[in-house]
Amino acid sequence: MLSIKNLQAKVEDKQILKGINLQVNAGEVHAIMGPNGSGKSSLASVLTGRENFEVTGGEVLFDGKDLLEFSPENRAREGLFLAFQYPIEIPGVSNINFLRTALNEIRAYHNEPPLEAKEFLRLTREKQKLVEFDAKLTNRSLNEGFSGGEKKRNEIFQLAMLNPKLSILDETDSGLDIDALRIVSNGVNKLRSEKNAFIVITHYQRLLEYIVPDFVHVLYDGRIVKSGAKELALELEEKGYDWIKEPVTTASV
Amino acid sequence: MPAEPVAAGKVFRYSFGSLGQYIIIMANNSADILEEYSDKEYEFGFVTDIEMDIAPRGLNEDTIHFISTKKKEPQWLLDWRLKAYQSFLKQPEPHWQNFELPKIDFQDISYYAAPKSRAKYKDMNEVDPELIATFEKLGIPLSEQKILAGVAVDAVFDSVSVATTFKETLKEQGIIFSSISEAVKEHPELIQKYLGSVVPHSDNIYAALNAAVFSDGSFVYIPKGVRCPMELSTYFRINSENTGQFERTLIIADEGSYVSYLEGCTAPKRDENQMHAAVVELVALENAEIKYSTVQNWYPGDKEGKGGIYNFVTKRGVCRGAHAKISWTQVETGSAITWKYPSVILQGDYSSGEFYSVAVTKNKQIADTGTKMYHIGKGTKSRIISKGISAGEGQNSYRGLVQVGSKAENARNFTQCDSLLIGDRCGAHTFPYIESKNKSATIEHEATTSKIGEDQIFYLNQRGIDTEKAVALIVNGYAKEVLNQLPMEFAVEAQKLLSITLEGSVG
Numbered sequence: 001m002l003s004i005k006n007l008q009a010k011v012e013d014k015q016i017l018k019g020i021n022l023q024v025n026a027g028e029v030h031a032i033m034g035p036n037g038s039g040k041s042s043l044a045s046v047l048t049g050r051e052n053f054e055v056t057g058g059e060v061l062f063d064g065k066d067l068l069e070f071s072p073e074n075r076a077r078e079g080l081f082l083a084f085q086y087p088i089e090i091p092g093v094s095n096i097n098f099l100r101t102a103l104n105e106i107r108a109y110h111n112e113p114p115l116e117a118k119e120f121l122r123l124t125r126e127k128q129k130l131v132e133f134d135a136k137l138t139n140r141s142l143n144e145g146f147s148g149g150e151k152k153r154n155e156i157f158q159l160a161m162l163n164p165k166l167s168i169l170d171e172t173d174s175g176l177d178i179d180a181l182r183i184v185s186n187g188v189n190k191l192r193s194e195k196n197a198f199i200v201i202t203h204y205q206r207l208l209e210y211i212v213p214d215f216v217h218v219l220y221d222g223r224i225v226k227s228g229a230k231e232l233a234l235e236l237e238e239k240g241y242d243w244i245k246e247p248v249t250t251a252s253v
Numbered sequence: 254m255p256a257e258p259v260a261a262g263k264v265f266r267y268s269f270g271s272l273g274q275y276i277i278i279m280a281n282n283s284a285d286i287l288e289e290y291s292d293k294e295y296e297f298g299f300v301t302d303i304e305m306d307i308a309p310r311g312l313n314e315d316t317i318h319f320i321s322t323k324k325k326e327p328q329w330l331l332d333w334r335l336k337a338y339q340s341f342l343k344q345p346e347p348h349w350q351n352f353e354l355p356k357i358d359f360q361d362i363s364y365y366a367a368p369k370s371r372a373k374y375k376d377m378n379e380v381d382p383e384l385i386a387t388f389e390k391l392g393i394p395l396s397e398q399k400i401l402a403g404v405a406v407d408a409v410f411d412s413v414s415v416a417t418t419f420k421e422t423l424k425e426q427g428i429i430f431s432s433i434s435e436a437v438k439e440h441p442e443l444i445q446k447y448l449g450s451v452v453p454h455s456d457n458i459y460a461a462l463n464a465a466v467f468s469d470g471s472f473v474y475i476p477k478g479v480r481c482p483m484e485l486s487t488y489f490r491i492n493s494e495n496t497g498q499f500e501r502t503l504i505i506a507d508e509g510s511y512v513s514y515l516e517g518c519t520a521p522k523r524d525e526n527q528m529h530a531a532v533v534e535l536v537a538l539e540n541a542e543i544k545y546s547t548v549q550n551w552y553p554g555d556k557e558g559k560g561g562i563y564n565f566v567t568k569r570g571v572c573r574g575a576h577a578k579i580s581w582t583q584v585e586t587g588s589a590i591t592w593k594y595p596s597v598i599l600q601g602d603y604s605s606g607e608f609y610s611v612a613v614t615k616n617k618q619i620a621d622t623g624t625k626m627y628h629i630g631k632g633t634k635s636r637i638i639s640k641g642i643s644a645g646e647g648q649n650s651y652r653g654l655v656q657v658g659s660k661a662e663n664a665r666n667f668t669q670c671d672s673l674l675i676g677d678r679c680g681a682h683t684f685p686y687i688e689s690k691n692k693s694a695t696i697e698h699e700a701t702t703s704k705i706g707e708d709q710i711f712y713l714n715q716r717g718i719d720t721e722k723a724v725a726l727i728v729n730g731y732a733k734e735v736l737n738q739l740p741m742e743f744a745v746e747a748q749k750l751l752s753i754t755l756e757g758s759v760g
């Protein structure tokens with residue numbers, strides 16, 4: 001589904017990604033861990049097409065297509081979703097109106113007619129239940145005045161609504177209380193299928209107990225320096241990152 | 254900031270007192286994706302070819318005689334015009350504004366233009382087809398659709414009314430809805446009583462000019478206790494090259510009556526700047542209510558600001574009786590320079606005034622707009638919601654005066670004044686003036702400034718929404734409180750207009 005080869009990128013003349021290799025297949029969950037500032041969010045930004053990042057080398061194929069050629073909105077319409085580490089507030093724009101626009105834009109891209117109001121509402125209710133998202137929040141302005149945890153939950157609610165092929169969860173667990181973590185994880189697990197895939201960025205092994213990954217990668221100084229099975233997360237929790245120093249050249253699995 | 258002192262007994266002059274503070278907020282955002290500008294041509298930039306009866310350029314007493322004769326006016330109106338001309342000559346051009354006022358050559362303007370063909374039509378079939386085509390192109394169906402939608406249309410093409418519909422239905426209820434020229438002939442007693450009673454001919458230089466040379470406009474009278482059964486609407490359009498537009502609107506709501514009036518405008522593309530100096534006067538008697546809505550979309554000029562309309566309009570309403578209510582709602586997207594302050598004089602006890610505004614400036618557009626609320630009667634209330642949007646190098650100023658007189662016990666005002674910036678070269682400025690002579694008054698002022706940030710746009714992009722739609726979504730959300738005040742049909746148009754206007758303003 002996603003094939004990243006030797007991806008390099010810089011921001012403001014600073015080289016952040018120094019050659020990332022990663023292969024994600026349909027049905028898989030990959031966890032990415034790594035110390036603060038190692039480039040995890042940057043990788044998500046580059047994949048989703050954030051303007052201030054300049055790709056300086058490498059390639060990314062998404063379902064066989066050159067992902068980097070697409071505009072940010074077309075990457076989303078192709079089925080790439082990012083649950084942001086810091087979801088933004090947009091005053092005045094109602095959550096529900098925003099979601100309806102997003103959904104219909106994506107449908108239009110695939111030559112599907114807009115969803116009828118009734119059908120849309122039905123879908124909203126169904127997905128709300130899935131992530132136990134408060135109905136009141138759907139009518140409020142997008143993320144405005146939402147608590148940290150509510151914002152994160154809203155990201156997953158949107159994920160459920162838009163039904164992407166590949167979702168990147170950037171530290172969705174941070175800021176969630178224990179119950180919320182369980183609810184959100186359950187939601188994600190229910191959304192998992194043979195057709196989609198997830199990249200879960202996290203600092204904590206706890207999340208990976210709920211959303212069990214097929215692979216764990218360690219990102220360090222712009223490179224994936226170690227990859228392994230889910231046990232790697234436990235090991236990292238125990239030992240920290242110090243013992244991983246030497247970068248490996250290929251981390252493709 | 255240069256502020257003309259308010260002379261005693263002349264509080265209604267076109268000036269703002271030196272009291273009160275002002276805040277200047279300049280955008281400072283280094284996001285360069287927000288910088289680029291579109292080449293999108295003004296959508297309605299076309300010129301209709303209709304034979305015109307045009308006055309020779311220039312302004313002197315002969316011009317005024319020419320206009321008055323053309324319109325077969327009574328002597329008293331000619332005299333009034335001549336008096337206005339004298340006060341025009343005496344008035345200096347204003348100097349307190351927050352922008353460079355271009356030098357206007359009043360002698361280089363033609364002050365009268367009228368379609369040469371018959372001025373009255375019994376039905377639509379008699380109307381010049383090209384004129385109808387023009388309205389159609391503007392998306393103004395002057396036809397069955399509007400009638401079915403319950404809108405009576407008094408269409409002003411350049412200066413003279415050429416088509417009036419729905420008059421009969423209105424007549425049955427005693428409502429008068431006609432051109433001013435017609436009203437001068439048919440209801441001289443109303444015109445003589447109210448014309449210039451809210452905006453005197455000496456009010457300000459542009460109002461004086463208007464009084465001297467006004468060509469035509471709309472007149473509305475709603476009798477006692479009558480609720481006007483439909484939205485009354487006039488579409489203005491500037492068409493002739495170098496023809497200044499001096500429309501005049503007078504609306505009178507007699508005791509206990511209600512009327513909602515819509516004004517909308519677009520103008521064809523022109524190279525030379527055209528000045529528009531309209532005057533609107535509203536009179537609400539005891540328990541009456543007037544709702545006046547405007548969507549203004551005149552040609553704003555090209556990217557360099559060349560060729561746009563100068564919109565210097567004087568709009569004022571007076572709540573003459575107790576419990577009267579006047580509400581102004583405006584969506585301003587056009588013009589090179591917009592300079593207007595729809596005001597309410599709250600004379601009657603417990604009367605109330607409202608001002609809801611969305612003003613958009615982009616490229617080199619300038620908007621200096623706001624309101625003035627004069628609390629005179631006791632228990633008077635006013636509410637001001639102003640939403641400025643600046644993009645490109647647009648400059649947007651809110652200027653508002655809330656004045657509470659010594660007899661206005663328990664007067665209340667609430668002002669909310671928000672600015673939205675798109676890009677880093679535009680500006681938003683807020684000049685609230687508060688003058689209170691009564692300690693029991695409550696005056697509240699809230700102001701916010703926000704930016705459409707790159708990260709907001711990116712967030713929406715990441716959900717599959719392109720940048721154009723993202724901006725439209727944010728802007729319409731921001732302006733919602735004002736758009737909600739517009740009649741349904743108009744609100745939808747206004748929302749579209751905002752999106753079209755800001756198309757391409759974010760790279």
Ligand SMILES: Nc1ncnc2c1ncn2[C@@H]1O[C@H](COP(=O)(O)OP(=O)(O)OP(=O)(O)O)[C@@H](O)[C@H]1O
Binds near residue numbers: 012014
């Ligand atoms: N817009 C930017 N301008 C300059 N430097 C940036 C920018 N964005 C990211 N960086 C830098 O890139 C590096 C990687 O940041 P990134 O946010 O990808 O880290 P991260 O692995 O997600 O860290 P965390 O675990 O704290 O979320 C950091 O040194 C950061 O300061």
Ligand SMILES: [Mg+2]
Binds near residue numbers: 040042171
């Ligand atoms: Mg991060």
